[in-house]
Amino acid sequence: MSLDLSRVRFDRAGRTIIDDVDATLPAGALTALIGPNGAGKSTLLHLIAAVERADAGELRLGDRPLDAMRRRERAKVVALAEPQAEVDGRLTVEASVALGRTPHLGAFGVAGPRDRAIVDDALAAVGAASFARRPLDSLSGGERQRVTLARAIAQEPTLLLVDEPTNHLDLGSQFVALDLLAGLARDGLTVVAALHDLSHAAAYADHVVVLAAGRVVAAGAPADVLTAELVHEVYGVRAEVLVHPLTGRPLIAVASPGVGAAPAGPAAPVPAAAPAASAAWTPAPADPVRRG
Numbered sequence: 001m002s003l004d005l006s007r008v009r010f011d012r013a014g015r016t017i018i019d020d021v022d023a024t025l026p027a028g029a030l031t032a033l034i035g036p037n038g039a040g041k042s043t044l045l046h047l048i049a050a051v052e053r054a055d056a057g058e059l060r061l062g063d064r065p066l067d068a069m070r071r072r073e074r075a076k077v078v079a080l081a082e083p084q085a086e087v088d089g090r091l092t093v094e095a096s097v098a099l100g101r102t103p104h105l106g107a108f109g110v111a112g113p114r115d116r117a118i119v120d121d122a123l124a125a126v127g128a129a130s131f132a133r134r135p136l137d138s139l140s141g142g143e144r145q146r147v148t149l150a151r152a153i154a155q156e157p158t159l160l161l162v163d164e165p166t167n168h169l170d171l172g173s174q175f176v177a178l179d180l181l182a183g184l185a186r187d188g189l190t191v192v193a194a195l196h197d198l199s200h201a202a203a204y205a206d207h208v209v210v211l212a213a214g215r216v217v218a219a220g221a222p223a224d225v226l227t228a229e230l231v232h233e234v235y236g237v238r239a240e241v242l243v244h245p246l247t248g249r250p251l252i253a254v255a256s257p258g259v260g261a262a263p264a265g266p267a268a269p270v271p272a273a274a275p276a277a278s279a280a281w282t283p284a285p286a287d288p289v290r291r292g
């Protein structure tokens with residue numbers, strides 16, 4: 001089911017943090033929510049997950065307003081995985097992931113074989129089965145991040161919200177996490193991930209929503225939205241959009257305004273003109289990617 005946000009506003013401490021946001025996050029797709037620090041990404045995820053309540057506007061999942069759902073029902077359909085989720089650190093990984101089943105348990109709160117199988121599958125999906133019996137507070141940041149994701153997956157939601165899913169993860173694990181989210185979207189889930197790495201968004205997202213100062217400044221397919229102009233306007237950095245040599249997806253190369261500029265001072269040589277921006281990157285023969 002798609003998620004539709006209509007004129008959503010949220011004020012906090014006399015400031016408008018989310019400002020008249022309209023967006024459609026498609027069903028069965030991975031939407032990347034991007035934007036600079038403080039843009040409002042986490043806040044928007046909190047409004048969708050009912051951690052906070054919007055001051056105005058409507059949030060609809062399919063044809064149902066989220067606010068019309070009872071708390072338990074909403075907890076069944078919407079899961080939020082965020083790095084700062086507060087869970088007792090003395091719990092084992094397994095017990096923590098089993099909390100994801102809470103909205104689905106009957107009146108006595110007893111987990112059955114199906115619940116346990118779902119927890120096992122979620123642990124396996126994030127590569128956490130080998131440390132399932134360890135207490136949370138013994139884990140590294142990356143291990144903990146995987147457990148947070150497993151808990152949300154075990155919730156079997158219709159809408160999965162993930163705040164910075166690659167936080168703390170090593171290079172290989174980042175791709176495992178993103179592959180997992182993209183796979184869940186292919187299986188029909190509506191997945192929304194707040195991401196900082198624009199190349200991750202370009203590589204994995206079906207849809208991108210760009211927030212800046214609480215407003216949607218662009219939305220659409222990654223190749224249409226993630227342009228050099230947009231990156232400069234929103235992040236204030238120079239960018240060039242290349243073609244990834246391995247995947248063919250957009251690859252956003254960025255540099256701070258100072259990098260590549262002429263050194264200061266009278267003795268500085270006059271720099272050669274910068275090469276014109278090219279739409280595609282052809283790796284040189286010596287490129288290690290090509291040699292492999």
Ligand SMILES: Nc1ncnc2c1ncn2[C@@H]1O[C@H](COP(=O)(O)OP(=O)(O)OP(=O)(O)O)[C@@H](O)[C@H]1O
Pocket residue numbers: 012013017035036037038039040041042043044
């Ligand atoms: N409890 C609060 N009281 C006052 N302001 C808040 C509160 N929570 C968030 N804000 C402000 O709301 C704005 C949006 O914060 P939010 O965490 O949603 O941004 P973000 O896009 O997720 O940022 P980041 O990329 O840094 O995680 C920020 O300016 C933040 O300081």
